[in-house]
Amino acid sequence: MIETLKIKLLDGMHAHNEWECALEIPIDHSLDELHQAILCAVGFDNDHMYEFCIASSYYSRSAQRISCDDNKVTQETIETIFSKAKGKKLFYMFDYGDSWLFQINKSRKKCFSENPDTFYPRVVLESGVKPEQYPGWDE
Template sequence: MPDIRLRIELLDTDPLVWRRVLVPEQINLHRLHEVIQAAMGWCDCHLFEFECNGRYYGEPDDWSDRPIALARNAKLKTIASRLKDNTFHYLYDFGDDWVHRIVVEETGLAETNPCPRLIDGAMACPPEDIGGPGGFEALKEAVAGRGDEHGEMLLEAVGGHFDPEKLDQEEIDFMLEPIQAGFRRGGRKASERPMPPSVATKLEMESSLKEQGINSIEELMQALQAEIDRSRKG
């Protein structure tokens, strides 16, 4: 089963957030969605959609205003062979609207193991639910000490620390292992490898917030704003 090399770029980010990955050519678009989530650093908690030559692939729902084909029924090999400029797009989170440009850099590569895997990349993925590229810029301004109240709230919502330049290779490799196992090319099972500290910390934070009835950064920001409003009134 030959491999395909892809470059994934998160549009409207500066510096550009990007990843280069190898995937099996027989991968379907639903599995590719899982690879993108792992490689970028997303949490797979929102809807997604691929756009290829004017056709859309994802998970059809009652709110869609256009025909959506099942992503799991579309093979990357077939899609790649029909692209006019070797480029298609992936949209994640219909609220924040994170648009990714995917470039098919090379096809027919020799089979590698493990696969899918990350080859290269740069910059950290934005946190979930921060309001899209505008929120991401506000967060980075806050990290640099130039943030307004909105940016400071975002920074507090993500735990008070965010490194926009950090590419966490260890976490990405860990998150890709279950997908690699599905292609039966060997490699360790995720359960056989210690969980990276960054993954453990993220899970602990999510668990703590859920215990408080907070299920997203948006809800946490609302709680922080309410606390700020109460302090001002006091």
């Protein structure tokens, strides 16, 4: 089954514009696979640590955090993480230096069967301007 997630950039050192996307992803994908999909959607390099957070606010003391070096990041799936996040929000923090903070929500769209001719995960809708991970840096 495929879930449609809304990924919204909330904050980051170089976040000067609003950006969000709708991402279709299999519900059995791990949090690590979701991390990879978000980086691909926003166009970032995978060169920093990250974590997922379940809480009413990312900065809440009672937040449940799953960091990139925790085994749960490969064991928790899209399906299981949202069952744990009922009544809370799911956040994704990438690069603790630049603090790219995203909020992840399930869309109102119901899960649907995977189309065998489609490669998932995939961005199906995008609005705003993608942030630059390293503005002013020449490759």
